[in-house]
Amino acid sequence: GAGVSQSPSNKVTEKGKDVELRCDPISGHTALYWYRQSLGQGLEFLIYFQGNSAPDKSGLPSDRFSAERTGGSVSTLTIQRTQQEDSAVYLCASSLGGRGVSYNEQFFGPGTRLTVL
Amino acid sequence: AQSVAQPEDQVNVAEGNPLTVKCTYSVSGNPYLFWYVQYPNRGLQFLLKYITGDNLVKGSYGFEAEFNKSQTSFHLKKPSALVSDSALYFCAVRAEYGNKLVFGAGTILRVKS
Numbered sequence: 001g002a003g004v005s006q007s008p009s010n011k012v013t014e015k016g017k018d019v020e021l022r023c024d025p026i027s028g029h030t031a032l033y034w035y036r037q038s039l040g041q042g043l044e045f046l047i048y049f050q051g052n053s054a055p056d057k058s059g060l061p062s063d064r065f066s067a068e069r070t071g072g073s074v075s076t077l078t079i080q081r082t083q084q085e086d087s088a089v090y091l092c093a094s095s096l097g098g099r100g101v102s103y104n105e106q107f108f109g110p111g112t113r114l115t116v117l
Numbered sequence: 118a119q120s121v122a123q124p125e126d127q128v129n130v131a132e133g134n135p136l137t138v139k140c141t142y143s144v145s146g147n148p149y150l151f152w153y154v155q156y157p158n159r160g161l162q163f164l165l166k167y168i169t170g171d172n173l174v175k176g177s178y179g180f181e182a183e184f185n186k187s188q189t190s191f192h193l194k195k196p197s198a199l200v201s202d203s204a205l206y207f208c209a210v211r212a213e214y215g216n217k218l219v220f221g222a223g224t225i226l227r228v229k230s
Contacts (some may be wrong), residue, residue, distance in 0.1 A: 004160075012196060018127040019120065033218070042220060042221075042223065043175075043216045043220035043223075045219065048216045048217070056216040056217070058216075058217070059217065086180045091160060091161070093161075102149055102211055102212070102213055102214065102215065103149040103165055103166065103168045103211070105151065105163040106163070106218065108153075108158055108161040108162070109165065110159060110160045111160055
Protein backbone atom coordinates (compact mmCIF):
# COMPACT_ATOMS: atom_id res chain seq x y z
CA GLY A 1 0.00 0.00 0.00
CA ALA A 2 0.93 3.67 -0.12
CA GLY A 3 3.48 4.90 2.36
CA VAL A 4 3.85 8.27 4.03
CA SER A 5 4.09 11.04 1.48
CA GLN A 6 5.44 14.55 1.93
CA SER A 7 5.35 17.62 -0.22
CA PRO A 8 7.18 19.46 -1.51
CA SER A 9 10.29 17.32 -1.73
CA ASN A 10 12.45 20.44 -1.88
CA LYS A 11 11.73 23.99 -0.84
CA VAL A 12 14.00 26.98 -1.25
CA THR A 13 12.87 30.17 0.39
CA GLU A 14 14.19 33.52 1.41
CA LYS A 15 14.86 34.46 5.00
CA GLY A 16 11.76 35.96 6.58
CA LYS A 17 9.23 34.13 4.40
CA ASP A 18 6.69 31.64 5.72
CA VAL A 19 6.65 28.03 4.51
CA GLU A 20 4.17 25.18 4.76
CA LEU A 21 5.20 21.54 4.63
CA ARG A 22 2.62 18.82 4.10
CA CYS A 23 2.43 15.23 5.28
CA ASP A 24 -0.01 12.52 4.21
CA PRO A 25 0.22 9.61 6.67
CA ILE A 26 -0.55 5.98 5.98
CA SER A 27 -4.29 5.40 5.97
CA GLY A 28 -5.49 4.15 9.34
CA HIS A 29 -2.49 5.47 11.26
CA THR A 30 -3.76 7.65 14.07
CA ALA A 31 -0.34 8.71 15.34
CA LEU A 32 1.67 11.28 13.38
CA TYR A 33 5.08 12.76 14.14
CA TRP A 34 7.29 15.49 12.75
CA TYR A 35 11.08 15.40 13.04
CA ARG A 36 13.88 17.60 11.82
CA GLN A 37 17.15 16.17 10.53
CA SER A 38 20.11 18.49 10.30
CA LEU A 39 23.87 18.01 10.21
CA GLY A 40 24.57 19.57 13.55
CA GLN A 41 21.57 18.31 15.49
CA GLY A 42 20.84 14.85 14.14
CA LEU A 43 17.20 13.76 14.26
CA GLU A 44 15.07 15.94 16.52
CA PHE A 45 11.49 15.30 17.59
CA LEU A 46 9.25 18.27 16.89
CA ILE A 47 5.60 17.38 17.50
CA TYR A 48 3.31 14.37 18.00
CA PHE A 49 -0.37 13.94 17.21
CA GLN A 50 -2.39 11.01 18.50
CA GLY A 51 -6.03 10.78 17.55
CA ASN A 52 -8.10 13.54 19.08
CA SER A 53 -5.73 14.17 21.97
CA ALA A 54 -3.94 17.47 22.38
CA PRO A 55 -0.66 17.32 20.45
CA ASP A 56 2.68 17.10 22.22
CA LYS A 57 4.44 20.24 21.02
CA SER A 58 7.39 19.94 23.37
CA GLY A 59 9.94 19.61 20.58
CA LEU A 60 9.03 22.72 18.62
CA PRO A 61 12.14 24.94 18.74
CA SER A 62 10.36 28.31 18.78
CA ASP A 63 6.94 29.92 18.45
CA ARG A 64 7.65 30.41 14.76
CA PHE A 65 6.91 26.71 14.34
CA SER A 66 3.39 25.33 14.41
CA ALA A 67 1.59 22.28 13.10
CA GLU A 68 -1.93 21.12 12.67
CA ARG A 69 -3.61 17.93 11.69
CA THR A 70 -6.94 18.19 9.95
CA GLY A 71 -9.54 15.46 10.14
CA GLY A 72 -7.11 13.13 11.83
CA SER A 73 -5.20 12.64 8.61
CA VAL A 74 -3.14 15.21 6.70
CA SER A 75 -0.77 17.38 8.69
CA THR A 76 0.85 20.70 7.88
CA LEU A 77 3.98 22.05 9.53
CA THR A 78 4.26 25.82 9.23
CA ILE A 79 7.40 27.83 9.82
CA GLN A 80 6.90 31.57 10.01
CA ARG A 81 9.60 34.16 9.33
CA THR A 82 12.11 31.51 8.33
CA GLN A 83 15.71 31.81 9.46
CA GLN A 84 18.82 30.26 7.95
CA GLU A 85 19.12 27.90 10.93
CA ASP A 86 15.76 26.40 9.93
CA SER A 87 17.45 24.79 6.92
CA ALA A 88 17.13 21.05 7.37
CA VAL A 89 15.24 18.00 6.17
CA TYR A 90 11.82 17.80 7.77
CA LEU A 91 10.58 14.24 8.19
CA CYS A 92 7.06 13.08 8.89
CA ALA A 93 6.22 9.66 10.30
CA SER A 94 3.04 7.82 11.16
CA SER A 95 2.19 4.74 13.14
CA LEU A 96 -0.71 2.75 14.45
CA GLY A 97 -2.11 4.30 17.60
CA GLY A 98 -4.03 2.94 20.52
CA ARG A 99 -2.52 1.32 23.58
CA GLY A 100 0.51 0.11 21.66
CA VAL A 101 1.42 3.48 20.25
CA SER A 102 4.67 3.63 22.22
CA TYR A 103 6.02 0.45 20.70
CA ASN A 104 4.49 0.55 17.25
CA GLU A 105 7.13 1.23 14.66
CA GLN A 106 6.97 4.51 12.85
CA PHE A 107 6.92 4.70 9.06
CA PHE A 108 8.77 7.67 7.66
CA GLY A 109 8.15 9.76 4.61
CA PRO A 110 10.96 10.80 2.23
CA GLY A 111 11.22 14.24 3.83
CA THR A 112 11.14 17.84 2.66
CA ARG A 113 14.52 19.49 2.23
CA LEU A 114 14.16 23.13 3.28
CA THR A 115 16.82 25.64 2.32
CA VAL A 116 16.57 29.17 3.68
CA LEU A 117 18.71 31.66 1.80
CA ALA B 118 14.92 12.34 29.88
CA GLN B 119 15.91 9.66 27.42
CA SER B 120 19.11 9.56 25.43
CA VAL B 121 20.88 7.29 22.97
CA ALA B 122 24.58 7.01 22.30
CA GLN B 123 26.07 5.53 19.16
CA PRO B 124 29.77 5.69 19.98
CA GLU B 125 31.05 5.05 16.47
CA ASP B 126 30.57 7.62 13.72
CA GLN B 127 31.54 5.01 11.15
CA VAL B 128 32.01 1.26 11.02
CA ASN B 129 33.99 -0.37 8.24
CA VAL B 130 33.69 -4.07 7.52
CA ALA B 131 34.61 -6.40 4.68
CA GLU B 132 31.85 -8.13 2.76
CA GLY B 133 31.07 -11.50 4.24
CA ASN B 134 32.37 -10.60 7.69
CA PRO B 135 30.10 -10.14 10.71
CA LEU B 136 29.15 -6.59 11.63
CA THR B 137 28.18 -4.88 14.85
CA VAL B 138 26.84 -1.35 15.25
CA LYS B 139 26.79 -0.27 18.87
CA CYS B 140 24.05 1.50 20.79
CA THR B 141 23.55 2.33 24.45
CA TYR B 142 20.56 4.09 25.92
CA SER B 143 19.24 5.84 28.98
CA VAL B 144 15.54 5.96 29.86
CA SER B 145 13.32 5.89 32.92
CA GLY B 146 11.31 2.73 33.14
CA ASN B 147 11.00 0.08 30.48
CA PRO B 148 12.56 0.97 27.15
CA TYR B 149 11.22 0.39 23.70
CA LEU B 150 14.21 0.19 21.37
CA PHE B 151 14.36 0.53 17.62
CA TRP B 152 16.83 0.40 14.77
CA TYR B 153 16.26 2.33 11.55
CA VAL B 154 18.34 2.50 8.37
CA GLN B 155 18.64 5.43 6.00
CA TYR B 156 19.89 5.04 2.45
CA PRO B 157 21.13 8.13 0.57
CA ASN B 158 18.34 10.57 -0.30
CA ARG B 159 15.70 8.31 1.19
CA GLY B 160 13.64 8.29 4.35
CA LEU B 161 14.24 6.11 7.35
CA GLN B 162 13.27 2.46 7.13
CA PHE B 163 12.38 0.37 10.16
CA LEU B 164 14.66 -2.63 10.76
CA LEU B 165 13.64 -4.12 14.10
CA LYS B 166 12.47 -3.36 17.61
CA TYR B 167 12.62 -4.65 21.15
CA ILE B 168 9.54 -4.43 23.32
CA THR B 169 9.79 -7.26 25.81
CA GLY B 170 10.61 -10.94 25.99
CA ASP B 171 13.50 -12.60 24.16
CA ASN B 172 16.62 -10.46 24.30
CA LEU B 173 17.63 -11.39 20.75
CA VAL B 174 15.42 -9.70 18.20
CA LYS B 175 15.44 -10.57 14.51
CA GLY B 176 14.52 -8.06 11.85
CA SER B 177 14.62 -7.23 8.19
CA TYR B 178 17.45 -8.07 5.76
CA GLY B 179 19.07 -10.56 8.12
CA PHE B 180 19.75 -8.04 10.88
CA GLU B 181 19.34 -8.84 14.54
CA ALA B 182 19.90 -6.96 17.77
CA GLU B 183 20.60 -8.02 21.31
CA PHE B 184 19.01 -6.24 24.25
CA ASN B 185 21.18 -6.18 27.35
CA LYS B 186 19.40 -4.60 30.30
CA SER B 187 22.38 -4.56 32.68
CA GLN B 188 24.58 -2.83 30.12
CA THR B 189 21.70 -0.72 28.74
CA SER B 190 22.76 -1.69 25.25
CA PHE B 191 21.00 -2.68 22.06
CA HIS B 192 23.71 -3.51 19.53
CA LEU B 193 22.80 -4.23 15.92
CA LYS B 194 24.40 -7.27 14.33
CA LYS B 195 24.51 -9.24 11.12
CA PRO B 196 26.44 -12.49 10.64
CA SER B 197 27.59 -11.74 7.08
CA ALA B 198 27.71 -8.20 5.72
CA LEU B 199 26.73 -7.25 2.18
CA VAL B 200 27.93 -4.24 0.20
CA SER B 201 24.28 -3.25 -0.10
CA ASP B 202 24.11 -2.90 3.70
CA SER B 203 26.19 0.28 3.42
CA ALA B 204 23.99 3.05 4.83
CA LEU B 205 23.36 5.24 7.86
CA TYR B 206 21.98 3.41 10.88
CA PHE B 207 20.04 4.99 13.72
CA CYS B 208 19.25 3.55 17.12
CA ALA B 209 16.23 5.04 18.93
CA VAL B 210 14.55 4.70 22.31
CA ARG B 211 11.10 5.54 23.57
CA ALA B 212 9.97 5.41 27.16
CA GLU B 213 7.10 3.06 27.91
CA TYR B 214 4.65 5.91 28.47
CA GLY B 215 6.48 8.59 26.52
CA ASN B 216 5.54 10.42 23.37
CA LYS B 217 9.00 11.02 22.07
CA LEU B 218 11.25 8.74 20.02
CA VAL B 219 14.81 9.84 20.72
CA PHE B 220 17.47 8.99 18.15
CA GLY B 221 21.18 8.50 18.37
CA ALA B 222 23.47 10.52 16.13
CA GLY B 223 23.72 7.69 13.63
CA THR B 224 26.51 5.37 12.49
CA ILE B 225 27.68 5.13 8.89
CA LEU B 226 28.25 1.53 7.90
CA ARG B 227 30.61 0.93 4.99
CA VAL B 228 30.90 -2.57 3.64
CA LYS B 229 33.73 -3.07 1.18
CA SER B 230 33.96 -5.88 -1.34
